[in-house]
Amino acid sequence: xxxxxxxxxxxxxxxxxxxxxxxxxxxxxxxxxxxxxxxxxxxxxxxxxxxxxxxxxxxxxxxxxxxxxxxxxxxxxxxxxxxxxxxxxxxxxxxxxxxxxxxxxxxxxxxxxxxxxxxxxxxxxxxxxxxxxxxxxxxxxxxxxxxxxxxxxxxxxxxxxxxxxxxxxxxxxxxxxxxxxxxxxxxxxxxxxxxxxxxxxxxxxxxxxxxxxxxxxxxxxxxxxxxxxxxxxxxxxxxxxxxxxxxxxxxxxxxxxxxxxxxxxxxxxxxxxxxxxxxxxxxxxxxxxxxxxxxxxxxxxxxxxxxxxxxxxxxxxxxxxxxxxxxxxxxxxxxxxxxxxxxxxxxxxxxxxxxxxx
Amino acid sequence: xxxxxxxxxxxxxxxxxxxxxxxxxxxxxxxxxxxxxxxxxxxxxxxxxxxxxxxxxxxxxxxxxxxxxxxxxxxxxxxxxxxxxxxxxxxxxxxxxxxxxxxxxxxxxxxxxxxxxxxxxxxxxxxxxxxxxxxxxxxxxxxxxxxxxxxxxxxxxxxxxxxxxxxxxxxxxxxxxxxxxxxxxxxxxxxxxxxxxxxxxxxxxxxxxxxxxxxxxxxxxxxxxxxxxxxxxxxxxxxxxxxxxxxxxxxxxxxxxxxxxxxxxxxxxxxxxxx
Numbered sequence: 001x002x003x004x005x006x007x008x009x010x011x012x013x014x015x016x017x018x019x020x021x022x023x024x025x026x027x028x029x030x031x032x033x034x035x036x037x038x039x040x041x042x043x044x045x046x047x048x049x050x051x052x053x054x055x056x057x058x059x060x061x062x063x064x065x066x067x068x069x070x071x072x073x074x075x076x077x078x079x080x081x082x083x084x085x086x087x088x089x090x091x092x093x094x095x096x097x098x099x100x101x102x103x104x105x106x107x108x109x110x111x112x113x114x115x116x117x118x119x120x121x122x123x124x125x126x127x128x129x130x131x132x133x134x135x136x137x138x139x140x141x142x143x144x145x146x147x148x149x150x151x152x153x154x155x156x157x158x159x160x161x162x163x164x165x166x167x168x169x170x171x172x173x174x175x176x177x178x179x180x181x182x183x184x185x186x187x188x189x190x191x192x193x194x195x196x197x198x199x200x201x202x203x204x205x206x207x208x209x210x211x212x213x214x215x216x217x218x219x220x221x222x223x224x225x226x227x228x229x230x231x232x233x234x235x236x237x238x239x240x241x242x243x244x245x246x247x248x249x250x251x252x253x254x255x256x257x258x259x260x261x262x263x264x265x266x267x268x269x270x271x272x273x274x275x276x277x278x279x280x281x282x283x284x285x286x287x288x289x290x291x292x293x294x295x296x297x298x299x300x301x302x303x304x305x306x307x308x309x310x311x312x313x314x315x316x317x318x319x320x321x322x323x324x325x326x327x328x329x330x331x332x333x334x335x336x337x338x339x340x341x342x343x344x345x346x347x348x349x350x351x352x353x354x355x356x357x358x
Numbered sequence: 359x360x361x362x363x364x365x366x367x368x369x370x371x372x373x374x375x376x377x378x379x380x381x382x383x384x385x386x387x388x389x390x391x392x393x394x395x396x397x398x399x400x401x402x403x404x405x406x407x408x409x410x411x412x413x414x415x416x417x418x419x420x421x422x423x424x425x426x427x428x429x430x431x432x433x434x435x436x437x438x439x440x441x442x443x444x445x446x447x448x449x450x451x452x453x454x455x456x457x458x459x460x461x462x463x464x465x466x467x468x469x470x471x472x473x474x475x476x477x478x479x480x481x482x483x484x485x486x487x488x489x490x491x492x493x494x495x496x497x498x499x500x501x502x503x504x505x506x507x508x509x510x511x512x513x514x515x516x517x518x519x520x521x522x523x524x525x526x527x528x529x530x531x532x533x534x535x536x537x538x539x540x541x542x543x544x545x546x547x548x549x550x551x552x553x554x555x556x557x558x559x560x561x562x563x564x565x566x567x568x569x570x571x572x573x574x575x576x577x578x579x580x581x582x583x584x585x586x587x588x589x590x591x592x593x594x595x596x597x598x599x600x601x602x603x604x605x606x607x608x609x610x611x612x613x614x615x616x617x618x619x620x621x622x623x624x625x626x627x628x629x630x631x632x633x
Contacts (some may be wrong), residue, residue, distance in 0.1 A: 073593075073594045077593060077596070080596075098596050102596065154577055154591075156591040156594060156595075157587070157590055157591055157594050211494065211576065211578075212494050212576040212577070213576070213577045213578060213579075214577065215572050215587065215590070216578060219572075219573070222469075225475065226473070226477075226480050227476045227478070228476075229476065229477070229478075229494075307568065341595075345595070346595050347409070347592075347595065347597070347600070352411070352579075354600070355411070355578075355579035355580055356410065357410070357580065
């Protein structure tokens with residue numbers, strides 16, 4: 001390692017020197033670490049280049065962005081345990097909030113700092129089925145039929161799996177109640193209770209149809225696509241589109257359920273880390289996230305199968321890939337991630353009860 | 359006061375380094391584990407450890423690790439025997455292959471095994487016809503642990519087998535012992551300590567194995583969840599204290615089992631008259 005490091009250091013030092021001589025007097029060299037989750041890899045690879053070029057032209061500072069990808073929960077824990085992330089772009093607001101609560105490195109209201117709950121792109125949960133849809137799966141009700149095998153990861157260990165579960169739960173509530181605003185209205189308390197009972201029954205049946213609980217979303221995709229197990233995979237829309245368009249063309253179909261959930265993977269600056277690097281780094285980190293809302297970045301997001309917040313910036317052909325689907329929010333149905341996590345996924349929650357011996 | 363004289367110099371330095379090194383790498387992390395667990399009240403600790411899923415996962419982890427270690431004990435012995443005693447073409451190659459499970463990233467092993475033993479995999483499809491499912495059941499965990507633990511038994515038994523004096527066997531034979539008696543009374547006893555060591559290492563490794571198991575286990579609660587997965591589950595909820603509590607419990611279980619095996623070893627050594 002050190003063998004490689006020294007010439008590299010010397011080289012970068014000479015580059016720095018050259019840059020200092022040639023460039024504007026106050027130009028700085030900034031390096032940022034973006035800690036993200038698994039499926040954003042390809043998007044950020046392209047975005048980082050675009051941003052670096054744009055920022056260099058705008059401010060004169062050169063920004064190098066390093067990427068770290070992994071399961072969202074694991075990534076959040078790494079930051080809590082000291083990984084010096086300057087920005088985090090994770091799958092759940094819950095994981096980013098956990099960083100704030102445990103380290104104090106970002107304020108409690110971090111999600112209001114950028115437009116649209118700090119989520120520059122969104123996604124949803126769809127069904128991936130085998131070509132021709134042999135089991136005729138059209139909506140959530142078809143998943144609990146006897147003989148249908150559903151592949152989804154374990155919500156206790158996978159962020160993506162939590163979205164799947166919450167989408168299923170929301171579907172039943174919406175079906176039973178009709179109008180989700182009843183959830184907050186005390187007049188309908190009994191009706192809500194009955195609907196929640198139905199939802200519990202539904203998810204219990206659903207997970208009885210799940211033969212394997214992989215620990216992460218990529219693991220489930222492998223089980224379904226490569227191992228050939230199961231009839232339907234509950235997946236992120238961006239992962240499903242990637243599988244259909246790139247990985248194995250012509251082997252799978254996407255089925256869009258009548259209702260799904262609005263998955264908003266948020267982004268934020270980790271103030272406690274980036275501020276140690278000085279004012280230029282803070283400025284660059286903030287610009288890095290703000291630029292995600294620019295036409296260039298929005299177009300890129302759509303290209304990489306994320307639904308852009310500002311659809312009009314994206315290519316028409318890219319937008320055509322996103323079917324219309326009613327998407328409910330975690331805020332509306334569950335009153336935020338903290339509540340959803342507490343009620344459903346923590347120890348002793350609704351999900352645990354599914355597997356308790358009756 | 360006379361210091362006992364040792365012919366080897368540097369005892370103080372060596373013991374100092376040993377203590378420092380062990381503290382840094384083993385004792386301090388273990389103390390931190392215990393310390394973190396004290397965040398839980400005794401009641402919480404008890405509740406965490408007696409939770410149905412946690413108990414079920416301990417059962418799965420211990421039983422599969424034991425089963426795999428036993429299978430490795432027999433097959434590892436046979437392999438070591440063949441490698442030492444019989445001339446074989448490409449013996450060196452086979453010898454090197456034995457160590458591969460040490461070197462291979464365990465996740466790779468898990469993915470490959472899952473692909474082979476899945477219902478439509480090369481080996482799995484054969485077993486499916488017989489009505490046996492291997493991947494995504496506790497059987498799959500055993501398969502992964504056999505793979506991971508094999509080198510331990512082979513590598514501990516091999517050198518002892520090599521050192522066995524052939525003249526003893528010849529003497530027994532000339533005194534009229536049957537092959538079975540020779541094996542039982544001459545060959546086997548000196549191998550027992552090495553076999554036990556190999557068994558203990560394979561078992562301990564299996565108990566803590568995560569990477570390969572996770573891909574082949576299916577991870578169904580109460581059925582095929584291993585203890586390390588439950589630790590990860592706790593961490594996913596940012597429940598560090600709960601995770602360390604399970605980790606500590608695992609450590610205690612492993613320690614007791616290894617202690618028993620060590621005592622067995624000491625006992626057999628005494629019986630066979632070897633120091």
